[in-house]
Amino acid sequence: MTLLFNGRTCYLRTLAVDDAEEMVQLLLRNRDYWAIYEPRHRDSYFTVAVQREKIREAIYQARENREYSFGVFEHGSNRLIGHISLYGIKRLPFLSALVGYSVDEAYIGKGIATEAVRLMVAFGFEQLRLHRLEAYVSPQNLGSIRVLQKSGFQNEGLLREFLHINGVWEDHFHFAMLESEF
Template sequence: MNLLFEGQTCYLRSLAVEDAEEMVQLLLRNREYWSVYEPRHRDSYFSASVQREKIRESIYQARENREYSVGIFEHNTNKLIGHISVYSVKRMPFLSALIGYSIDKVYVGKGIATEAVNLMTVFGFEQLRLHRVEAYVSPDNVGSIRVLEKTGFRQEGLLKSFLYINGEWKDHFYYSVIEEEF
């Protein structure tokens, strides 16, 4: 399933194996920036061969209706500036999935993440027929909290010692939006 969603500030499209090198460049540019809120990766992760394999896996996961990962691209340049996924898709009786995203540090604060989250949430509700979309976010990640709240997500609770990042267990807020409220 090749996905393409047009927005005002960006567009989202399924990644192809040919995007692996550009993905490596995005990851390298943001290696330190993203490591504050995400687990660190081994050096091999930042190679075209590993990224090609991850893209192949995401294509397979989409075919199996488990996960939909797409690149976030800048309109003017067609440059890859982030990625976003709807993953852990659960069918009845849940009809839910998680959403996760990362934006190139140069493009933060420009409304791109908000638009990307909105586009993928619409996809979740309208195409995947989900009832609920959920997200985890670090209490320190004020920008990401703002993105979720601007797109209609509400905080439901705090998950204690939830994710192991940079040698310590970190708490995360649990956010969700329900179909009727979106």
């Protein structure tokens, strides 16, 4: 089951096992940049075998309606420039999910992350019929905070020492959007 959502600057497509090598290249290009706000991974994470397995797991999770993972691709070149997911999907009484995303450092500041988040929000509310979407973001990640604000998310507060990242407990803001705000 391949899902595809088109925007003006990018499109989202569910990843296929054949995308594993390109995913490794994306991860390697952004290894240090993404590690600022995400836990560092072991060297084995940056292998085609591990990425193939992660993609297989994502396909299974989508079939089970638990998580949807997409590659963010640049229009024109069809180059993989990021990834975005709806995960932690909860059914009634919650009808909620978390949004997580990362964009290639070479493409930040071009509106791509905002467009990808907006496409994911539309998918969550229109197709999955969720009531609430949430995202966590480091208070230092000003670019990602702007992406969430421009996409219609509201800051609901600070989660103190929320995530253990690279040996330190880090605070995160809790952003959310309701279906009625979409």
